[in-house]
Amino acid sequence: MEILWLFGAAFIASALGGVLGMASGIFIVPILTLFFHTSIHAAIGASIVSVIACSCASAAPFIRSRLTNIRLAILLETATTLGALSGVFLAGLISTRFLYGLFTAVLLISARQMLARRKEAVVDTELSSGSLASRLRLHASYPDSAGAEHRYQVGNVPLGMSLMYGAGLISALLGIGSGVLKIPAMDTALRLPIKVSSATSNFMIGVTAAASAVAWYSRGEIEVNLAGPVALGSVVGALLGARLLMWLPAEKLRLFFVAVLILLAFQMLMSTFGIHFPGDL
């Protein structure tokens, strides 16, 4: 019966997240460790699988509407997968306590990002033909809903790559998509239009997560009966739930999520110091 609870929990987290256009990956590990009492390593393994599932299942419409910048994605994926590889090796050296602490920090950053809404980057630069982004032919355009083409330029590639390395590292260590870290990198360093940055980040998350999932799998650290229902629940929740729940007031839901993130951060902080509650569910 636990399978159905796992499916249900992932479904609800993903459906609610979908209303705000937010990935549910960050909720999976706290849900599994706090309510299902799995080890944090088992939770991370299950979570990373559901992160791949959500990225792959939602990518197609973005690619078809040409919002995904394919070249930029594969370039940045060298950095995110290298980061993920480093995370896999670091994971053996890092204590469970540190993982809980790191997760607490990422939950708080997410809460803060959820409160402060993203602003469109101001494009103030002229086409600089000498920049690395120009030489790598990264500038592109995308069509809006009216069919008009919007050209955009890609900003600071070296800075973007270093931030992506960090995002890949955190993704592997914590089993999250770490969109929360990719988005500032894309907004501030690369200065992409919001739609392009969301689509491209979502596209890259799958490969980044696969880089660590492949390693966890070959180590035998992915528990099939945990990862399966969680991945299925997340995908079905993202596809169906968001549509069913569109009537929910987005502003109130946003505040609710901020509260949940802070609460989960508090719980994870307690776990950092070895205090566990709420006990059994």
Next chain:
Amino acid sequence: MKHAENHRAIALLLSWGSTLSMLLIAAGIALTLWPLPPFSGSDIVRAGILVLILLPVARVMLMLAGFIGQRDRLYALIAVLVLMIIATGAWLG
């Protein structure tokens, strides 16, 4: 136009691949709840998870094929690099 066609292939691969893996996982879960020997529910779930993990890798391979088709050496090389990094993780993992 070759460019756009490769994009379409990538979109198709990801949507069909994720649908296949979700169906396998769902079937596996159903068999775990209502066993039907000789099938093993968790083996089928495992197969679904494997499809899922390998799907992004297949996606990079497809992109590599696209770059080769466009004679885009630089980006073909970048795609090979990503594949090598992932393979290193699997091998040393």
